[in-house]
Amino acid sequence: MIKFLDLPNQYRTIKNEVNSAINEVLESCSFIGGEYVKKFEAEFANFCEAKYCVGCGNGTDALEIAIEALQLPPKSDIIVPANSFIASSEAVSRTGHNVVFCDVSRSNFTLEIKDLKRKITSRTAAILVVHLYGQPCDMDEINAITEGTNIKIIEDCAQAHGAEYKGSRVGSLGDVAAFSFYPGKNLGAYGDAGAVTTNNNDIAVRARMIANHGRIDKYNHEFEGRNSRLDALQAAVLSVKLNHLEKWTERRIEIANLYRSHLEHISDVTVPKEEKYARHVYHLFVIQTNSRDKLSEFLKEEGIEVGVHYPIALPNLQAYCQLHKKEKFNYDSLEKSVLSLPVGEHLSDKEIIFVCERISKFFA
Numbered sequence: 541m542i543k544f545l546d547l548p549n550q551y552r553t554i555k556n557e558v559n560s561a562i563n564e565v566l567e568s569c570s571f572i573g574g575e576y577v578k579k580f581e582a583e584f585a586n587f588c589e590a591k592y593c594v595g596c597g598n599g600t601d602a603l604e605i606a607i608e609a610l611q612l613p614p615k616s617d618i619i620v621p622a623n624s625f626i627a628s629s630e631a632v633s634r635t636g637h638n639v640v641f642c643d644v645s646r647s648n649f650t651l652e653i654k655d656l657k658r659k660i661t662s663r664t665a666a667i668l669v670v671h672l673y674g675q676p677c678d679m680d681e682i683n684a685i686t687e688g689t690n691i692k693i694i695e696d697c698a699q700a701h702g703a704e705y706k707g708s709r710v711g712s713l714g715d716v717a718a719f720s721f722y723p724g725k726n727l728g729a730y731g732d733a734g735a736v737t738t739n740n741n742d743i744a745v746r747a748r749m750i751a752n753h754g755r756i757d758k759y760n761h762e763f764e765g766r767n768s769r770l771d772a773l774q775a776a777v778l779s780v781k782l783n784h785l786e787k788w789t790e791r792r793i794e795i796a797n798l799y800r801s802h803l804e805h806i807s808d809v810t811v812p813k814e815e816k817y818a819r820h821v822y823h824l825f826v827i828q829t830n831s832r833d834k835l836s837e838f839l840k841e842e843g844i845e846v847g848v849h850y851p852i853a854l855p856n857l858q859a860y861c862q863l864h865k866k867e868k869f870n871y872d873s874l875e876k877s878v879l880s881l882p883v884g885e886h887l888s889d890k891e892i893i894f895v896c897e898r899i900s901k902f903f904a
């Protein structure tokens with residue numbers, strides 16, 4: 541069996557460190573805020589090359605808090621890529637703004653610059669850039685579009701911990717960024733967790749207040765916020781795992797290169813493009829093929845776990861049927877052709893080569 545994700549295997553390799561970190565928190569009974577949360581926030585800000593990190597309850601909350609912290613005019617238009625997890629667009633609606641979907645590039649799966657230019661209007665207050673599957677968006681192109689305007693850039697980094705655009709880490713490339721530490725993400729907690737990062741002190745202060753009842757001290761609330769804080773137990777686990785993340789990411793990149801060298805020559809398969817500007821961190825390794833459903837079935841029968849991200853593009857979901865205009869988009873074909881192959885530090889070269897051999901056999 542070739543697993544798509546193997547968290548028990550990863551846990552076994554770091555068990556002693558994780559267990560003693562958890563025990564320390566238990567002994568301290570410092571569960572909310574406190575030194576473990578502070579420590580992880582400082583480490584993660586440093587990792588992202590961002591000035592500030594505010595821990596929160598999960599990635600979806602992090603997106604909502606990031607958007608709220610920008611204090612955009614109510615009911616602003618925010619541009620969101622058509623291919624992402626629903627949290628990206630949900631956060632826009634939940635904070636009282638309008639979702640405007642933008643098409644995604646067929647080659648790098650992120651915001652398509654041509655359609656982005658078309659979607660910008662005088663009502664556009666922000667662009668939510670999703671560094672999907674671990675590859676950063678083309679930030680220079682996006683910044684060129686927003687230059688001289690007041691349009692804010694929000695990064696959704698839920699799949700891109702440690703990814704780089706021209707040598708700079710995601711999480712520090714826009715006005716504000718959101719991370720998820722859902723267990724299956726490249727950096728995952730042992731439960732729900734998330735974070736907001738930014739280089740802007742006002743946004744950081746505002747985000748921290750929003751996440752903690754709008755308070756400046758215990759019973760002094762400047763405005764209504766919410767309760768979405770990073771748990772100290774999760775922070776302690778994340779601090780341990782952050783020390784291993786570079787090594788795990790390097791392994792993901794090795795696996796991607798191995799896949800590429802074995803799959804590139806198959807004419808029915810398109811391997812994901814790695815942009816020259818990018819350090820792609822391969823949260824997912826997504827190929828495209830017209831025989832997606834048959835190949836997927838075949839691989840499952842061979843004991844290889846695969847996934848589809850995402851089987852229904854956001855504008856095609858029931859949740860957005862009222863927004864959907866009948867236009868032709870790249871994402872309409874992507875939802876039928878994308879297939880995510882297993883990637884992660886739990887996999888050996890031999891297993892990756894086996895997956896490639898099975899794919900070659902399928903097309904032979």
Ligand SMILES: *Cc1c(COP(=O)(O)O)cnc(C)c1O
Pocket residue numbers: 598599600601624625627628670696698699720721722732733734
């Ligand atoms: C996982 C994910 C989120 C949401 O994170 P949660 O921690 O599950 O709330 C947001 N955006 C993208 C692109 C994701 O993959």
